[in-house]
Amino acid sequence: MQINAQDSGSENRGIRVSPESNEGIPIRSVIIILHRNEKSLITDSLETEAFYQAFDIRPGSAFKQLVTDMAINTIEKQADIKSADYEVFNSGPGSPVVIVIHVYFLSEGESKKIETKKGMINTKSIKDFPVISETSYSKLAIVLNGGVGLFNENNGLFAKGPEFTQGNSIADDPAVKGVRFWGESYAELGLAGIWQLGSSNFYAYGSASGLLSARNTSDIYSNGTTIFFDAERMYAGLLGARLGKNKNINIDASFGRQSFQLNDGFLISKFSGSSNAGDRGNVYLNSRTAFQKTAILRTQFGSLNIDGFFLEPEELFKDKQTNTNYAGGTLAYNDNKTIDAGISYITVPSGSSMYSTPQGKISKKGMYVINPKLWLEDIGGTGLFLKSEYAYQSNRNANMKSNAYYLGIGLQKSKWFLKPSLYYRYAFMQGDDSTSERYERFDPILTGGLGNWVQGINFRKVTGNGNIIYQRVELKGYLSESFEVSLDYFHLSADTYSNLGGLPPITNLKEKNFGYEITFQSRYYINNNFLFLGIISYAKPGNAITKAFDEGVYNWTSYQAALFMFF
Incomplete structure (x- = not known):
């Protein structure tokens, strides 16, 4: 069989x-x-x-x-x-x-x-x-990754680039009406290794790499060609495996420049660990993912996971660092069948980032989030699945309280032709009530991830994630074990008319309907080392956007094709 x-x-x-x-x-x-x-x-x-x-x-x-x-x-x-x-x-x-x-x-x-x-x-x-060298007790390998992509935006930023990018220092040539076409590329080279320490159950591991990124002409924000080189990975770790009387305890401690993600990226995404725009030239390829600083401790006791983390994202300008960092922990249970549940706590212990409120600015330092999660797979053997998270947000140093949540339900039929799945998700991120002294706009922290929390690849660049209600319907199928296609519909609206913290033209809304976006995406792994990613996305602005301008707001279509290499 x-x-x-x-x-x-x-x-x-x-x-x-x-x-x-x-x-x-x-x-x-x-x-x-x-x-x-x-x-x-x-x-x-x-x-x-x-x-x-x-x-x-x-x-x-x-x-x-x-x-x-x-x-x-x-x-x-x-x-x-x-x-x-x-x-x-x-x-x-x-x-x-x-x-x-x-x-x-x-x-x-x-x-x-x-x-x-x-x-x-x-x-x-x-x-x-x-692989350079591998034995039963060690492995040393070359890290070689890369990518090249072509991108075409028709009426990017709804043909209102200069208005939407006011105050954005990287936007020296934002998109306007018409076509904007460019290419991006990157290459990452480094080493990675792991070694068993004697005959013990402890292993030392680490990786170091540098990444070169480039753009051939103006992208959706920035003017001209660019090439940029910097360190990417630079981390070390110690793993203790199969510990304890029942050999069911694992401890993994690591620090340095590395990737990290919480759940599926609702609050912290791997793809928000580093900036890629401006002079870095990879605003769409998103080649850099390593956080600038991390310290991560993961402990497993059978099906129970207890994690702690400290993260500082890589910011774009070295001379304008806010040094905002995040610390937190997670207690989670996963039975490897149906239940994946947990609760996380995240806080901002330091940094100079600020929130803009009707009463003035307040510091992000002291902000914290309590984040329970419940995911259920294949409920009752029917193929039904449920995904949900809630986030309560407050600040120890300011009058701030906010809420966000999502509830998604879907059906997977892996025995049917093309193994189709249908998924609906309702997501809410609270807006601010301008008549209240309390600041209530939800801060999605480091959300992101194509296919997860980039809710509309076009609208994301305009609406962000605070003060927003998403409805998403996704139909997905599999042409082969390595070839996936999906069609997504997103409808976006605001929670409140006050949108301070959003982009300049839409800080005070006349209507709440931002609009809708339809996205077709294909992922094809040619083999274990090469991935083709193709995207077509059409966004139609609603009255919340069109009524912010006298005229000249156009529908926005994006075409993207990229080839990635992984070794």
């Missing part, structure tokens, strides 16, 4: 993706498939727990390719196992990943072959690229 990884289990796993492209993304679930005597079986809960005791890949942790590779090596050391490998799946860019592990047992009478050393140095073969 042969099991296709995408069909393993009753839920739709999404498409098979490059492991390197999902570094730092949360693990939603882990599936283990045993291949024994020409049969392939998904492990039951007892077998899965036994394998958990042999290695350290559990739902709720963050995906790290080197750590997962070392866990696979641990599996392969077992006497009755011939080999093991894994695949990574997700249902959208930046969405939590599903790890599918394949374990192949020796046949009766078959002897075990042990490869003690791999990699280009040991085998003298370029076929082992990007």
Whole structure:
């Protein structure tokens, strides 16, 4: 019997993706498939727990390719196992990943072959690229990532670029009526490694890389060509795996320049870790994702996860740093079947960022968020799923209280032709009541992620995320295990007429309807190392935007095509 990884289990796993492209993304679930005597079986809960005791890949942790590779090596050391490998799946860019592990047992009478050393140095073969050296206890590899994209905006920023970008120092040539066409590219080169410390269950790991980005002409905001180089990754970590009497405790501590994401990016997205606009020349490719500073501690006790984090995003201008940072923690439970629940706390301990209010400016320092989450997969075996989060926001140093939440419900049919899914989400981010002394506009912190919290790739550049109500309908299908297509409809409206904190033309709204956007997206992984991403998005402004101007507001269409490389 042969099991296709995408069909393993009753839920739709999404498409098979490059492991390197999902570094730092949360693990939603882990599936283990045993291949024994020409049969392939998904492990039951007892077998899965036994394998958990042999290695350290559990739902709720963050995906790290080197750590997962070392866990696979641990599996392969077992006497009755011939080999093991894994695949990574997700249902959208930046969405939590599903790890599918394949374990192949020796046949009766078959002897075990042990490869003690791999990699280009040991085998003298370029076929082992990007692995430099690999043993049962260590791995050193080259990091080589890149991308090139072509972008065409017709009536970008609704043909009102100069008005919408007032006060924006990077917007020296914003889009107006007509076509704006440009290209972007980047290349990242570095090293990554992991080493077992003696015969212990502790591993040291780290990575360092530099990233070169470029733009060939004016983009939607900025004028002319540019090329920019800076450090990207620069982190180190210590992993303690399979600890405790029951071998079900994992501890992972890391610090430096690295990626981080909370859930699916509702409050903190991997893609908000660094700025990419202006002189960096990758406003659409979004090549840089590493936070400028991080300190992350992840602890797992079976199905329970306790995490702590400190984050400081990479800001655009080194001479205009606000040094705003975020600290917090998460308590979460994931049963690897249906329930993924948790609660997070996030606060701003320092920084000079400010909020604009009708009464003047207040400091972002002291702001905090309490954020419970409940996700349910394949409810009752029907294919129904539910995703919801709530965020209560306040400030210890100011009169500020706000709320945000979303509720999404969908249906996945992985046994049907094209494995279709239908999803509806209602999302609310509170606006400010200008008649109240209390500041009530919700700050979405570091939200983002294409397909998750970039709610309309065109409207996002105009409306932002505070004082907004989203309704989203998504239809998605899979042409193959590596080819996904989706069609999204977004309707956007304001919560309140007072929109201070939004862009200049729409700080005081005459109507609440921002408009709607329809987006077609295709993701095709040509192989494990190359991804093609294509997008067409059409946005029609509503009266909240058109009535902010006397005339000259036009519908906005975006065409995007990009090819990414991951090694």
